[in-house]
Amino acid sequence: MRRHRKTPKSKGERGVIILLVAIILLFVVGAMAVLAIDFVTFYTARSEAQIAADGAALAGARVMANSGSTSRPSAFIEALAHTLASNAATQVAAQNKVGGRNLNPAEVTVTFPPTIGTEYNPRVRVVVARNDLPTFFARIFGSAQVAVTATATAEAYNPSGNALALGAGGPIAPVCAKPWLLPNLDPTGSGNPIFNASGTIFNNSLSGQSWLLEDACDSCTGVLNKAAGKYFPAAIDPTGTDPQQFVEPTQSLPLAAAGLSSYQKGVAGCVPQPITCGLNANFKIDLNIYTPTSGIDRNTDTIDAAKVLIHDNGADGDSDSIDPLAVPSPPFQYLAGNANTVAGAAGQNILVSNSLVNVPVFKDQGAVTTSPVQVIGFLQLFLNPQGTTMTGTKINATIINMAGCGDLATGQPILGTGASAIPVRLVSNQ
Structure with a gap:
């Protein structure tokens, strides 16, 4: 081979x-x-x-x-x-x-x-x-x-809507709630409740209605008799250790808040503690003798603190206002006042305002109220809607939103942001 x-x-x-x-x-x-x-x-x-x-x-x-x-x-x-x-x-x-x-x-x-x-x-x-x-x-x-x-x-997300559709609302927990505990009574005096037991709104035409907000008692040391549109002052714990008391604001307070009492700081500033509503949402009323900073009474102190909150420096037009073309019914629009802290905003439409506040609503206990009370919902109010300087001892308040959780709402609350009783959140695109 x-x-x-x-x-x-x-x-x-x-x-x-x-x-x-x-x-x-x-x-x-x-x-x-x-x-x-x-x-x-x-x-x-x-x-x-x-x-x-x-x-x-x-x-x-x-x-x-x-x-x-x-x-x-x-x-x-x-x-x-x-x-x-x-x-x-x-x-x-x-x-x-x-x-x-x-x-x-x-x-x-x-x-x-x-x-x-x-x-x-x-x-x-x-x-x-x-x-x-x-x-x-x-x-x-x-x-x-x-x-x-x-x-x-x-x-x-308004839990009142879920209660209407599903028979039970879910709890929410907005921040910056004011230390005012309102009874579940129509503040305009009809005698009807604001929320039904399920959390649904009894009369949604209350949105846009106004009344003069004041306290139910200066020093709430005696019998607590509720009245429509009158709040009981919430107990405030400067240490923040009692979950049934509001927390005193310590940060981001306006300079004009210097020298205010704990209660007034709760009005003028933002209570950082989320205030929830529902079955276990119990909060205490301030039952102590109140010593007014103004030397007059709690209502006067409230006016002084509210002026700090809404930037009412004593002249008409200082604070924000509701656009008069939008009242008396939704959708509301807001105009920045001359003292608005956003540069160049005066007279312009704004999305948010310091004049918008959250106020807790508690379950009716009958003729006499006892502390603590169960928070079952919130009113979102616009304080001093005309933007004129505040006088007297009562605050003109307009109802913007009503959000009811109901008496038996349980579960993880949806956290709110800012001065809105209605939480806003991103959801699935489906």
């Missing part, structure tokens, strides 16, 4: 394949590196779009909550509130940069998904879409621009 001899390769060909592989890998790695720049740019823009959508949806839901439309829904009121919410959401989204520039209003779509079982918990859905995000290196593959979109849905 004839043997074939292998022809030895020349020394110059040795290692050629390794060199070619190395060169190819260099190009592949280089291509991946430059494409990674586009990927990071796209990912960053996608995150920016989501932040814009989240903020816009929350702003729209906040308008729905503070407009009072969750307490007095109707097709007409909802249509007006939707317009306000859509404008606010679009403005907030347009203030955000996506891919190096601010979004255009045309790149923001606001819709209002139907809610399940009740219109008391309106939802706002925002889609932001930028379709011209430039690429750097992906264009070598024919892609000069890419699209970035993000969607967010926010809800204004």
Whole structure:
């Protein structure tokens, strides 16, 4: 058999394949590196779009909550509130940069998904879409621009609506509640309750009604006789160790709050403790002898503290007001006063106001009230709605929202933010 001899390769060909592989890998790695720049740019823009959508949806839901439309829904009121919410959401989204520039209003779509079982918990859905995000290196593959979109849905949650639809409301826990415990009686004097036992609103036409708010007792040391529209002062614990007492504000107090009593600081500042409602939401009434800072009485102290809260410096127009074109029914709009702390806001529409406050409502115990009382809901009030300087010893208060948890509400409460009795939260986009 004839043997074939292998022809030895020349020394110059040795290692050629390794060199070619190395060169190819260099190009592949280089291509991946430059494409990674586009990927990071796209990912960053996608995150920016989501932040814009989240903020816009929350702003729209906040308008729905503070407009009072969750307490007095109707097709007409909802249509007006939707317009306000859509404008606010679009403005907030347009203030955000996506891919190096601010979004255009045309790149923001606001819709209002139907809610399940009740219109008391309106939802706002925002889609932001930028379709011209430039690429750097992906264009070598024919892609000069890419699209970035993000969607967010926010809800204004009123537990009274859940009680209406499901037979039982869920608890909420707003912050910045004022140390005023109101009985579950129509403050305008009809004799009817504000909330039914389930947490539903007895008469939603109370939204937009006003009355003169005052205390039921200066020093509540004797028999506690309730009266419609008159509050019992909540007990305040400066140490914050008693869960049945309000916590004294210690941070972010106005400079004018210096020298105020613990009670007055609770009025002028923000009680940081979330105040919940429902089955186990029991809070104590201040049963001690009250020594007024003003040297007169608690009502005078309340007026002095409320002036600090709403920036009433003694001149008409200092404090915020309800837009007169929006009363006496929702959706409400608010105008910044001359002393509003936001620069350049005076006379402009605003989403939130220090004049908006949360006030707990407690369950009726009968002819005589005993401490502690069970909080079953909240009124969101606008103090001094005309914006004139406050005089006398009573506060003109307008009902914006009513949120009832019911007598038996249990479970993890939904935390509120700011001075709204209606929590606003992001929910699933489904």
